[in-house]
Structure formats: structure tokens, C-alpha cells
Amino acid sequence: MALRLTVQVQLVLQALLRDPATEMYGLELSEETGLQPGTAYPILLRLEHEGWVASRWEDIDPRAEKRPARRYYRLTAGGAAAASAALAAARRPTGTALRRLAEGGGAA
Amino acid sequence: MMPDIDREERRKKRAPVISSIICGALTVTVLIQLLSPGWQWLPLAVGIAAATAVGVSIDPPGRPGTGHPRAGRRSGSGFSGRDRDDDDGPGGPTAHRWRMLVMASLLMPRSAGHRWLAEAESLLSEITAARRGAAIRSYMLSAPRLAAVTWARTVLRQARPGRQRPG
Numbered sequence: 010m011a012l013r014l015t016v017q018v019q020l021v022l023q024a025l026l027r028d029p030a031t032e033m034y035g036l037e038l039s040e041e042t043g044l045q046p047g048t049a050y051p052i053l054l055r056l057e058h059e060g061w062v063a064s065r066w067e068d069i070d071p072r073a074e075k076r077p078a079r080r081y082y083r084l085t086a087g088g089a090a091a092a093s094a095a096l097a098a099a100r101r102p103t104g105t106a107l108r109r110l111a112e113g114g115g116a117a
Numbered sequence: 118m119m120p121d122i123d124r125e126e127r128r129k130k131r132a133p134v135i136s137s138i139i140c141g142a143l144t145v146t147v148l149i150q151l152l153s154p155g156w157q158w159l160p161l162a163v164g165i166a167a168a169t170a171v172g173v174s175i176d177p178p179g180r181p182g183t184g185h186p187r188a189g190r191r192s193g194s195g196f197s198g199r200d201r202d203d204d205d206g207p208g209g210p211t212a213h214r215w216r217m218l219v220m221a222s223l224l225m226p227r228s229a230g231h232r233w234l235a236e237a238e239s240l241l242s243e244i245t246a247a248r249r250g251a252a253i254r255s256y257m258l259s260a261p262r263l264a265a266v267t268w269a270r271t272v273l274r275q276a277r278p279g280r281q282r283p284g
Contacts, residue, residue, distance in 0.1 A: 035240045039252075046240050047255025050233070051263050058270070077239040080232075 012059050014099050016110045017044055021052050022092040023107075025062065025082065029089040032081035034067070043108045053082055061088030214253045221260035229267035233260075 012018070020042040025033060027041075038053070039046045056062040063085050067078040084092060218237055222230035237256050244252050 035236060036243050039240070045255030046237070046244075046252045047257070047259040050236065050256070051259055051266070054263070054266075076242050077235070079239050079243075080236050 012055065012061070012095075014095055016107055017042075017048060018052050018056075019096060019099060020044060020107055020111055021049060021056070022061075022084075022096055025084045026089065026092055026096070029084045032065075032083040034079035034081050036079075038082065042111065044111055048111075056088070057082075059088075060085060061091055063088075214250075217257060218253065221257055221264075224260060224264035225267045226271045229263075229271070233263065 014022075021038065021044070024038055024041040033041070035046055035049065035053075038044075039049050042049060044052075053062060053064070057064055061084060062082050064080055064082045066080055069078050071077050218234060222234040224230070225233060233256075237253075241249055241252060
């Protein structure tokens with residue numbers, strides 16, 4: 010199934026594309042995009058399924074860190090190129106408008 | 118977490134219910150005795166009332182790590198924020214929300230549910246208390262659709278190797 014480039018998907022891709030080499034975890038992405046975690050998670054899963062994003066569990070001792078391990082996401086090489094092309098092709102509203110739309114449609 | 122205090126609270130809440138059951142049963146017994154005299158009603162009615170009262174008052178001890186067969190490593194109310202300031206005990210809203218997430222994860226295939234729950238736990242342990250409720254709601258709202266998608270993917274993946282190739 011082809012990836013549908015919804016506003017929410019665009020926000021996630023934009024956040025990941027800001028620095029494609031840097032990994033981001035769920036909360037970071039949620040704060041960056043303004044999307045609720047429950048909205049961002051299925052998008053990340055879909056992007057991972059399409060091969061655009063790779064993820065891994067953080068390698069820590071949860072007892073020592075006093076928090077559970079995070080799941081980190083980053084764009085794959087192919088994913089970064091595909092995401093850039095897809096975003097360029099998509100009509101791009103301003104960042105503020107995107108955020109407003111996402112808050113209205115995806116944060117319910 | 119203070120499970121003993123929590124159990125004591127529940128016991129206190131049940132006390133009036135138990136008293137009402139006993140009083141009601143005794144009133145009914147006396148009325149039956151007056152309307153239709155016969156000693157055989159009395160032990161039966163008292164027995165039923167006593168059994169009901171005992172049944173209601175039994176408070177099974179809390180079982181750690183229950184709810185999700187995949188969550189055996191966890192205990193308490195989940196979210197794993199060991200130093201959280203809003204840990205409200207096994208009967209509190211946090212535990213209730215955690216149980217809801219656990220139940221929702223059961224809708225998904227095993228591995229997908231496990232990952233979803235682990236990721237939700239990880240995120241919710243770090244998110245601020247003010248945003249936690251909205252985050253949980255968003256997880257709960259997306260769970261049914263996610264369950265459908267993950268099941269569809271699992272079924273397709275399992276069907277693929279068995280597919281007959283022509284020739």
C-alpha cells in the first residue's frame with residue numbers, strides 16, 4: 010500500500026528530516042511535531058513498514074537510569090531521499106498552519 | 118504505594134453495604150416468620166445473609182504483574198516511573214489507565230501489542246503529569262485502528278509463504 014502523505018505524516022517526516030543522522034524518540038517527536046503520542050506512533054510504524062524509518066530500543070539499564078528504555082527512530086538513507094522528494098512534491102503549508110491542522114485533526 | 122491503606126479504604130466503603138444486607142435479610146426473615154410461621158425459614162435466610170456478607174467482605178490480596186500475559190516483568194501500576202510523585206497506588210487512576218492500556222494491547226498481535234505497550238510505558242513515564250491524560254487518551258483512541266492494521270499485516274505475512282507459485 011502506498012504511503013499517504015497526510016499532514017501528520019508530513020510533520021513527522023519534517024521533524025526527522027531536520028537532522029536525518031540524529032535519532033529521535035517518541036516524546037521528542039511528539040513535542041517537535043505537536044502531535045499526540047498516540048497519533049505519532051502509528052505513523053512511525055507505517056513509515057518503518059515502508060522502509061523509510063528504522064528504529065531500535067535504547068540500550069540502557071532501566072533500574073540504573075530510573076526510566077524505561079526509549080525507542081529511537083531515524084530515517085534510513087532511502088527513506089531520507091524518499092521523504093525529501095515526497096515533501097517537495099506535496100503542497101507545503103506553513104509550519105504554523107500544519108501544526109494547527111494537526112492539533113485539530115490528530116490530537117483528539 | 119500503600120496497598121494496606123487502600124484495602125482498608127475499600128473495607129470501610131463495604132461496611133455499610135454489608136450492614137444493609139444483614140439488616141435487610143433479618144427484616145425479611147422476621148416478616149416471613151410473622152406471615153408464615155415455620156422454623157425452617159430462619160436458618161436458611163440467616164445462612165444466605167451470612168454467605169452474602171462474607172462473600173462481599175472477602176478482599177483478595179493484590180496480585181502483582183497481573184492483567185497482561187506479556188507484562189510479567191512489570192509490577193504495580195505500570196508506567197515504570199519509579200520516582201514519580203503522582204503514584205497513586207494499585208487502585209488509583211494511574212493504575213486504572215495502565216490497565217486500560219494493557220487491555221488495549223491485548224487487541225493486537227502479541228509482538229505488536231508488546232511493543233506498543235512498552236513504548237507507551239516508556240513515553241508516559243517521561244511525559245509531564247499534565248500531559249499524561251491526553252497522551253493516554255490518544256493511545257487509547259488509536260489502539261483499535263492500530264490493532265486492525267497490525268492484525269492485517271500479521272495475516273498477510275503468514276499467508277505469503279504458503280502462496281502457491283504458478284509453474
